[in-house]
Amino acid sequence: MAVATSMQNREIAQKLREVALLLDEQGANRFRIQAYRTAADRLDHLAVPVSRMLQEQGTEGLQTLPGIGVSLARSIHTLVVTGRLPMLDRLRGQMDSIPLLTSIPGVGSALAHRLHEDLQIDTLEQLEMAAHDGRLADIEGVGPKKLQGIIDSLTARLGRLRRPLHTAGPASTGEPSVEELLDVDRDYRESSRTGTLQHIAPHRFNPGKEAWLPILHTHRGARHYTALFSNSALAHQLKKTRDWVILYYDDGQGESQCTVVTGRSAPFAGKRIIRGREADCASYYHSLASSPAVGDSESQA
Structure with missing residues (x-):
């Protein structure tokens, strides 16, 4: 397994x-916060370099350390x-995946922007998934x-970091x-509307360094x-920076993400939908058809 940094x-x-x-x-x-602090303490007292452990044992080696599970080992x-x-980039407001994507030979700036904007790819693991499930070929x-x-x-680059490459859909x-x-x-x-969230200052498209972006x-x-309004170039261009929501979620096996938007045409006009899971959304809203009051609560004014 290649280890590229010292x-x-x-x-x-x-x-x-x-x-x-x-x-x-x-x-x-607070439990998530403590997990990162515990992992930091473990690495401070580790007798061998983390890079050597990864080279010899992969992420499985890190998981033998108390307090370091699959997700932290991958991170x-x-x-x-x-x-x-x-x-960390996201928490700092430095959510620019372009330099990371262009570090892969064959991915130039123009392609990296298309991958980010069209496929919502921010990480090398997400790029690998897209390469194997056919989206990148399109x-x-x-x-x-x-x-x-x-x-x-x-x-x-990723070596034994790779998660199983599923392509079947949400159920699997x-x-x-x-x-x-x-x-x-x-x-x-x-x-966000009630003003109860902390705000961060995104680095992109924010010359005044205003802390405008709420984070949950x-x-x-x-x-x-972790939830954030989209701060992408396309969101700014289409004036959707208060509509498109990026959800990052970690189930203990690694991080994934999705984008939630307001539908503009039938059958989703005015309803919140998850990009890439329109069929699931259709089934969900169909199941609510007999409860209009509940269904209406999913719509955005």
């Missing part, structure tokens, strides 16, 4: 503590391999040779239900959620 244990621990600090400031679950691996932690300019080169580069991947996702989306938008940390069962 980041020392202390540096990694410092970044994990910064995650914990920002989660604390932004009102996240540490990402930090060691890429020098960056997408979650992008203009990605032929078979380039696709294979990207896959080979990701294999070398363990994705949260539409009802759960829309509940978090509603929670975020209502809390919450959980549903074992899943931890």
Whole structure:
């Protein structure tokens, strides 16, 4: 497994503590905060370099350390391999995935922007999933040779970090239900309107460094959620920065994300829908058809 950086244990621990600090400031679950602090303490007292452990044992080796589960092990691996932690960038307001995507040979700036805007790809793991499930092949300019080169580069970079590559759909991947996702989306938008959330200052499209972007940390069962309005170029262009909501969720096995938007045409006009899961949304709203009052609560005024 390739390890690309020379980041020392202390540096990694410092970044994990910064995650914990920002989660604390932004009102996240105290158990999640403590998990990052505990992991930082473990790495501070680790007798061997994390990079060597990953080289020899993969993320499974990290999981033998008390307090470090699958998700944290993957985050540490990402930090060691890429020098960056997408979650930390997000908490800082530095949500720019373009430099990370362009670090893969064959992915230039134009392609990276299309991947981010069209496929909502922010991480190398998400890029790998898209490369294997056919979405990347559908992008203009990605032929078979380039696709294979990207896959080979990701294999070398991610090594044993890779999660099982499911392509069947929500039922087989363990994705949260539409009802759960829309509940978090509603929670975020209502809390944003009432002004009860912490705000961060995104670095992109924010020359005045205004702390305008509300951030929500919450959980549903074992899943931890972070919710943010989209700060993408397309959201600004279409004036959807107060409509499109990005939900990041971690089930203990790694982080995923989805985007919730307001439908503009039938059968979803005025209703909140999850991009890429329109069929599931249709089934969900159909099940509510006999309860108009409940169904209306899912719509956005």
